[in-house]
Amino acid sequence: xxxxxxxxxxxxxxxxxxxxxxxxxxxxxxxxxxxxxxxxxxxxxxxxxxxxxxxxxxxxxxxxxxxxxxxxxxxxxxxxxxxxxxxxxxxxxxxxxxxxxxxxxxxxxxxxxxxxxxxxxxxxxxxxxxxxxxxxxxxxxxxxx
Numbered sequence: 001x002x003x004x005x006x007x008x009x010x011x012x013x014x015x016x017x018x019x020x021x022x023x024x025x026x027x028x029x030x031x032x033x034x035x036x037x038x039x040x041x042x043x044x045x046x047x048x049x050x051x052x053x054x055x056x057x058x059x060x061x062x063x064x065x066x067x068x069x070x071x072x073x074x075x076x077x078x079x080x081x082x083x084x085x086x087x088x089x090x091x092x093x094x095x096x097x098x099x100x101x102x103x104x105x106x107x108x109x110x111x112x113x114x115x116x117x118x119x120x121x122x123x124x125x126x127x128x129x130x131x132x133x134x135x136x137x138x139x140x141x142x143x144x145x
Contacts, residue, residue, distance in 0.1 A: 008123035011093060018111070019043060020057070020085040020139030029066065036067040036119060041085075041139045044132040056132040059145045064106065064121040071118045078114035085139045087112045112138075 006014060023039035041057035074086060089109040096103045108117040133144050 004128040006126040008093075008125075011091075011124075014091075014126075016040075016042070016088055016091045016108075018087050018089075018138070020087050022085045022139070022145065033066040033068055036064040036070065036121065038062040040126075041135075041145075042126070042128070054134060056134050057140045058132045059129040059140060060126050061129060062124060062126045064119065064124045066122040068120045069118075072115070073117075074110060074113070074115040076113045079112075081113035086110050086115070087138060 020041040021038055022041070025035075025037035025039075027035035027037065029035060038061070040060050040062050042060045042062075043055060044058045045054075045056040047054045076083060087110070089111040092107040092109070094105050094107075096105055103120050104122065106119055106121055110116060129145075133140060135141070135144065
């Protein structure tokens with residue numbers, strides 16, 4: 001799976017539930033638009049073994065293109081959460097007709113701790129960084145990334 005690239009054309013086949021977010025990056029672009037980059041652990045496989053799950057995580061870079069109207073709420077105090085990577089419930093996309101074009105609205109509900117990220121973007125690209133790794137925690141440890 002090394003060097004695998006996914007694009008928004010594959011959105012309907014992808015699943016980000018419980019993906020951990022380790023970092024955010026904002027890259028300024030032209031005309032007030034930019035790139036919004038997420039450093040994620042993308043789940044490639046999840047198998048139930050007895051009363052546990054074996055989860056394989058793939059370190060990946062998820063980049064949204066021509067981003068505008070970014071809103072973020074992230075509240076570690078809502079659940080007295082320890083400071084760890086946050087995990088998302090998934091990534092939602094909807095099209096909205098505007099005068100002369102169609103806008104794509106993206107929403108990323110955060111399932112741990114509390115929050116949501118929303119923005120407009122033309123699409124995304126997700127680039128793998130290595131091979132999937134088995135982890136016994138809710139995300140990869142820094143040395144495994």
